[in-house]
Amino acid sequence: MKEKLIVIVGPTAVGKTALGVKLAKAYKGEVISGDSMQVYKGMDIGTAKVTTAEQDGVPHYLIDIKTPKDPFSVAEFQERCIPLITEINQKGKIPLLVGGTGLYVNAITKKYGFESMPTDEKYRQELEHHVKEVGTTELHKMLKKVDEKAAEFIHPNNVRRVIRALEVTKATGIPFSEQQTEENTESPYEVVMIGLTMERSKLYERINHRVDMMMEQGLLEEAKCLYDSGIRNCQSVQAIGYKELFDYFDGHSSLKEAVETLKKNSRRYAKRQLTWFRNKTETTWFDASDGLDKQTFNEIRLFIEGKLPFISK
Known part of the structure; x- marks a missing residue:
C-alpha cells in the first residue's frame, strides 16, 4: 500500500x-x-x-x-x-x-x-568567487552556454542552484537538465x-x-x-x-x-x-x-x- x-x-x-x-x-x-x-x-x-x-x-x-x-x-x-x-x-x-x-x-x-550527483568543491569555490566579481547575470550566461534547458528553469538570482548546475555538468560531462529527468x-x-x-x-x-x-x-x-x-x-x-x-x-x-x-x-x-x-x-x-x-x-x-x-x- x-x-x-x-x-x-x-x-x-x-x-x-x-x-x-x-x-x-x-x-x-x-x-x-x-x-x-x-x-x-x-x-x-x-x-x-x-x-x-x-x-x-x-x-x-x-x-x-x-x-x-x-x-x-x-x-x-x-x-x-x-x-x-x-x-x-x-x-x-x-x-x-x-x-x-x-x-x-x-x-x-x-x-x-540526487545521491549520484557528484561534487567539485574547488570548482564551486571558483564560481562563488567569480559571481562576486561579475554578478549573477554573467554567471547565468555561463550556464546558458553549457545547458540552455537548465538556464530556462533556474532563475539567475538562484545563485547556489546555478553554481550547482555548472558544477554537476562539469563533473559529469552531462547537462544538468538531462540528469534532472532521472x-x-x-x-x-x-x-x-x-x-x-x-x-x-x-x-x-x-x-x-x-x-x-x-x-x-x-x-x-x-x-x-x-x-x-x-x-x-x-x-x-x-x-x-x-x-x-x-x-x-x-x-x-x-x-x-x-x-x-x-x-x-x-x-x-x-x-x-x-x-x-x-x-x-x-x-x-x-x-x-x-x-x-x-x-x-x-x-x-x-x-x-x-x-x-x-x-x-
Missing part, C-alpha cells in the same frame, strides 16, 4: 495556504511547506509565511528550520520531507504538501535521485495533485495588493534587519522581496522603484510557476478567481474523495 499524499500547488498569492489549512481540518491532515524560502527564520513577511493564527491549530512542518545564512537545497528538502510524509501517514493522518516551488514538489512526487515514472505515493489558478488580471491585482500589504506590515524593516546583519550573496536574500529592497539600501534605486520592481518580479514569478506546474506535473486545476468560495471548496473535496475514497469516512 502506498502512502497517501495531497499536494496543493499554484502561483504566488493564489490562496494555497488557506486551502491547505481548510483541507487539513476537513481530513485530519497536517501540512508540509513546499516553499524554498519559508524555511528561513526571520523572513516572515517577505515569504508570506503562514502565521500561527492562519495555521488554526493545524501542524505545519519545514518552516523556520534554517538561519538566513544557511544554504538549503532541494536534496535536503527531499531528505527532510520524505520521513515526515511517512510519520504523518503512520499517525493515521493525511499529509498535505503545500507550496509553489516546483522543483521541490517534483522531488517528492517523482522522487528525483525521475521515477510512477509516483512513490498515492498522490492527489491540486492546482489553484485564477484570471491573470485578478492574480496580478492580488500580487500587487499583497506587496502593498507586506510593506505596511513591515517588510522594509524586516529586510533592513537582514541587510544590517551583513548577509550578502546568500541564497535566502536572493528571494523576491528582499533583493529588490537590498538594491534600495545599496542606493541603486529609490524605495518607490524597489517596490515597483518587487511587484513586477512577483508577477513574473507567478507566470513561471504556472508554466512549470502545467508542463511538469499532472495537476488538476481549480479556478479561484472568485476566491475560495464554498462551491470551489466542495468541488475540490469531491475530486479528492474520488481519488481517495476512504478519506471521507
Whole structure:
C-alpha cells in the first residue's frame, strides 16, 4: 500500500495556504511547506509565511528550520520531507504538501535521485568567487552556454542552484537538465495533485495588493534587519522581496522603484510557476478567481474523495 499524499500547488498569492489549512481540518491532515524560502527564520513577511493564527491549530512542518545564512537545497528538502510524509501517514493522518516551488514538489512526487550527483568543491569555490566579481547575470550566461534547458528553469538570482548546475555538468560531462529527468515514472505515493489558478488580471491585482500589504506590515524593516546583519550573496536574500529592497539600501534605486520592481518580479514569478506546474506535473486545476468560495471548496473535496475514497469516512 502506498502512502497517501495531497499536494496543493499554484502561483504566488493564489490562496494555497488557506486551502491547505481548510483541507487539513476537513481530513485530519497536517501540512508540509513546499516553499524554498519559508524555511528561513526571520523572513516572515517577505515569504508570506503562514502565521500561527492562519495555521488554526493545524501542524505545519519545514518552516523556520534554517538561519538566513544557511544554504538549503532541494536534496535536503527531499531528505527532510520524505520521513515526515511517512510519520504523518503512520499517525493515521493525511499529509498535505503545500507550496509553489516546483522543483521541490517534483522531488517528492517523482522522487528525483540526487545521491549520484557528484561534487567539485574547488570548482564551486571558483564560481562563488567569480559571481562576486561579475554578478549573477554573467554567471547565468555561463550556464546558458553549457545547458540552455537548465538556464530556462533556474532563475539567475538562484545563485547556489546555478553554481550547482555548472558544477554537476562539469563533473559529469552531462547537462544538468538531462540528469534532472532521472525521475521515477510512477509516483512513490498515492498522490492527489491540486492546482489553484485564477484570471491573470485578478492574480496580478492580488500580487500587487499583497506587496502593498507586506510593506505596511513591515517588510522594509524586516529586510533592513537582514541587510544590517551583513548577509550578502546568500541564497535566502536572493528571494523576491528582499533583493529588490537590498538594491534600495545599496542606493541603486529609490524605495518607490524597489517596490515597483518587487511587484513586477512577483508577477513574473507567478507566470513561471504556472508554466512549470502545467508542463511538469499532472495537476488538476481549480479556478479561484472568485476566491475560495464554498462551491470551489466542495468541488475540490469531491475530486479528492474520488481519488481517495476512504478519506471521507
